Amino acid sequence: MTSINSTILEKSLGQKVLKILLRILKSMATSPTTVWFVSLYIFGLLSMVFFNIARVGLNQDGIFGGPYYYTNLFLHFGLNNSSTYQSPLLTNPFLTTLFAPYLAIFFGMAFFMIPNAGRAFNSTGFSPQEGANSFAFFNQDVYGFEISFLFPKLNLFYIGIVWLPIIASSIITIYYKNWLSRETSLVSRSIINLIIAYFVGVEFAKMTDPNFKYVWQNFIPSILSERRNQTFVVYSGQYFPLMLMTILFFYQFIPIIVMGLIENGYKSSKVLLQTWKHRSVSMKDITTELPEEYKNIDWLTKNITDNKSVPKKEV
Amino acid sequence: MTEELKSKHNKNILLVENIYTYFKTESGVVKALDGVSFDIRENESVGIVGESGCGKTVTSRSILRILPKNGETVAGQIFYKGVDLLKLPEHLMRVVRGKEIALLFQDPLSALNPVLSIREQMVDVIKLHRKVNESEAAELAINMMRQVGIPEPEQRIDDYPHQYSGGMRQRILIARALALQPDLLIADEPTTALDVTIQAQVLKIIKDMREKLGLSLMLITHNLGVVSENTDRIHIFYGGRVVESGPTREIFKDPHHPYTIALLESIPAFDRKEKQLKTIPGSVPQLINPPPGCRFHPRCEFATEICKTRPTLEKFSEDRFVACFHVEEVLKSRKSKS
Numbered sequence: 001m002t003s004i005n006s007t008i009l010e011k012s013l014g015q016k017v018l019k020i021l022l023r024i025l026k027s028m029a030t031s032p033t034t035v036w037f038v039s040l041y042i043f044g045l046l047s048m049v050f051f052n053i054a055r056v057g058l059n060q061d062g063i064f065g066g067p068y069y070y071t072n073l074f075l076h077f078g079l080n081n082s083s084t085y086q087s088p089l090l091t092n093p094f095l096t097t098l099f100a101p102y103l104a105i106f107f108g109m110a111f112f113m114i115p116n117a118g119r120a121f122n123s124t125g126f127s128p129q130e131g132a133n134s135f136a137f138f139n140q141d142v143y144g145f146e147i148s149f150l151f152p153k154l155n156l157f158y159i160g161i162v163w164l165p166i167i168a169s170s171i172i173t174i175y176y177k178n179w180l181s182r183e184t185s186l187v188s189r190s191i192i193n194l195i196i197a198y199f200v201g202v203e204f205a206k207m208t209d210p211n212f213k214y215v216w217q218n219f220i221p222s223i224l225s226e227r228r229n230q231t232f233v234v235y236s237g238q239y240f241p242l243m244l245m246t247i248l249f250f251y252q253f254i255p256i257i258v259m260g261l262i263e264n265g266y267k268s269s270k271v272l273l274q275t276w277k278h279r280s281v282s283m284k285d286i287t288t289e290l291p292e293e294y295k296n297i298d299w300l301t302k303n304i305t306d307n308k309s310v311p312k313k314e315v
Numbered sequence: 316m317t318e319e320l321k322s323k324h325n326k327n328i329l330l331v332e333n334i335y336t337y338f339k340t341e342s343g344v345v346k347a348l349d350g351v352s353f354d355i356r357e358n359e360s361v362g363i364v365g366e367s368g369c370g371k372t373v374t375s376r377s378i379l380r381i382l383p384k385n386g387e388t389v390a391g392q393i394f395y396k397g398v399d400l401l402k403l404p405e406h407l408m409r410v411v412r413g414k415e416i417a418l419l420f421q422d423p424l425s426a427l428n429p430v431l432s433i434r435e436q437m438v439d440v441i442k443l444h445r446k447v448n449e450s451e452a453a454e455l456a457i458n459m460m461r462q463v464g465i466p467e468p469e470q471r472i473d474d475y476p477h478q479y480s481g482g483m484r485q486r487i488l489i490a491r492a493l494a495l496q497p498d499l500l501i502a503d504e505p506t507t508a509l510d511v512t513i514q515a516q517v518l519k520i521i522k523d524m525r526e527k528l529g530l531s532l533m534l535i536t537h538n539l540g541v542v543s544e545n546t547d548r549i550h551i552f553y554g555g556r557v558v559e560s561g562p563t564r565e566i567f568k569d570p571h572h573p574y575t576i577a578l579l580e581s582i583p584a585f586d587r588k589e590k591q592l593k594t595i596p597g598s599v600p601q602l603i604n605p606p607p608g609c610r611f612h613p614r615c616e617f618a619t620e621i622c623k624t625r626p627t628l629e630k631f632s633e634d635r636f637v638a639c640f641h642v643e644e645v646l647k648s649r650k651s652k653s
Binding site: 268271272275279282283285286287289290291294297299300303304 | 396397398403404406407409410414415428429430431439442443444
């Protein structure tokens with residue numbers, strides 16, 4: 001009897017735990033933060049497909065080659081130009097498709113912020129021909145990519161690959177969170193951003209030194225030693241991976257700020273429009289038409305005819 | 316109009332007769348006001364007192380016909396200076412709102428538009444109701460702001476609501492409400508959102524302005540201390556009905572309805588011997604499915620079978636009205652206890 005009871009109790013406890021876990025999973029899956037990352041991914045991917053078709057035409061490579069093309073583009077940027085490292089982000093189609101939109105947005109944001117980065121003439125000493133060959137990917141064969149609106153960084157490449165997914169996913173998330181009355185979590189977004197930043201940062205760093213690794217037994221001595229003498233992170237490439245991760249992580253606050261600006265702009269415009277509408281209705285002149293049945297009501301007549309132009313009492 | 320009503324109109328500025336206001340919700344029909352009757356006389360200050368959800372705010376909104384879309388006053392009459400407001404055409408109600416009856420809201424921040432300056436919000440109202448130009452309206456607004464104690468009103472009129480403190484915002488609302496010199500001011504919990512010292516200042520301003528302008532006041536509150544100091548008469552609300560009416564002093568001194576007694580006993584007082592404050596057992600009635608008869612009977616120590624039928628608001632003595640079958644027993648019990 002006791003064992004039956006305990007089995008029932010265990011089962012019900014197990015079920016309860018499962019129920020709670022399912023509820024947490026459901027809450028996470030339907031959270032505005034998830035919607036933000038999913039919509040950022042979808043719009044990033046669609047943008048890549050669209051611009052890749054614009055680049056190579058409507059064929060198999062045009063439709064499916066976008067993620068690989070843009071991942072390759074960003075990973076081989078600058079000093080990584082001649083790297084032979086076979087990053088899993090390029091060799092594994094699943095990882096390529098999974099990370100391409102985030103990678104493009106992470107690096108796109110970084111290049112957007114770094115002066116002279118991300119366009120053909122990104123440093124002194126480059127001939128236009130050299131620049132066109134090595135950095136032409138930013139406007140290669142896509143009509144309008146080379147066109148700069150207002151300033152060089154605001155060309156169609158950045159608008160299409162970086163800003164469009166950020167703005168579109170911001171709008172979707174704002175609409176969703178207002179509908180659900182739930183807020184996006186800055187902590188969750190930061191944690192996910194940090195994980196992505198670490199992964200893409202390490203892969204970018206490995207382009208100039210594929211032998212990058214951690215030596216965990218040297219972790220504590222390295223903390224206590226000078227930067228140059230540390231032996232915990234073994235890396236001799238051009239871009240220190242942890243620094244890249246940190247920089248990319250901080251760049252990701254820009255989309256968060258963009259979303260805040262869009263939301264506040266939307267809310268303010270809504271209030272302004274409502275105010276304008278409300279004022280146009282409430283400020284309509286009070287009609288002077290008085291129905292027959294109310295004509296003998298003194299105070300009402302006085303209000304209508306005189307519109308109370310003279311104050312009733314001295315204040 | 317009956318002779319009885321006519322005689323009442325001679326004294327009253329507002330006469331609410333048996334009004335029923337219902338709200339359609341997904342859970343059912345909420346009977347927020349269920350046969351409410353009371354009056355307010357000229358130059359009189361009347362308190363509407365009761366717990367949250369008893370229908371105080373709905374009463375003020377029913378009077379001005381500004382109920383939410385799902386609400387409707389389905390029966391009754393509301394006479395303002397002898398005119399039934401429920402039958403008045405909408406374009407004439409616009410004359411009444413603001414100019415004749417002004418409403419002071421509970422939360423001053425949400426009652427002011429955040430994207431318009433105080434100048435725009437005050438001038439709009441004055442220009443709508445008076446034949447004055449922009450500068451005359453602004454002058455009047457500044458004058459009113461000065462009277463309610465806003466320092467440097469000439470400069471501050473161009474500020475936005477967020478630049479004012481809570482007490483200042485409520486003063487702006489009072490200035491806006493009184494700029495049109497209404498005859499009746501409905502103050503719907505005007506001090507709830509304010510701290511105690513500011514509450515006293517705001518109430519003093521209302522009192523001073525009332526005396527200066529000679530207007531009638533309907534003060535809605537759940538704060539018994541506020542009504543005791545600022546009203547001539549009070550109407551006690553419970554579950555969408557009036558359970559007791561009478562002069563404030565008399566009700567505070569000698570309450571007749573069990574709910575009023577319980578309410579007054581729940582206030583801390585220095586002269587009370589009991590160490591622990593009394594509470595009313597049970598909870599406020601659900602207005603979707605209220606108890607039959609007297610709505611207080613499930614919580615009342617005097618309740619009997621008859622309380623399951625509805626008591627009417629009967630005249631007990633001069634100016635005292637009580638809706639209870641057991642007034643005599645209640646009074647006897649009070650006497651024996653004291």
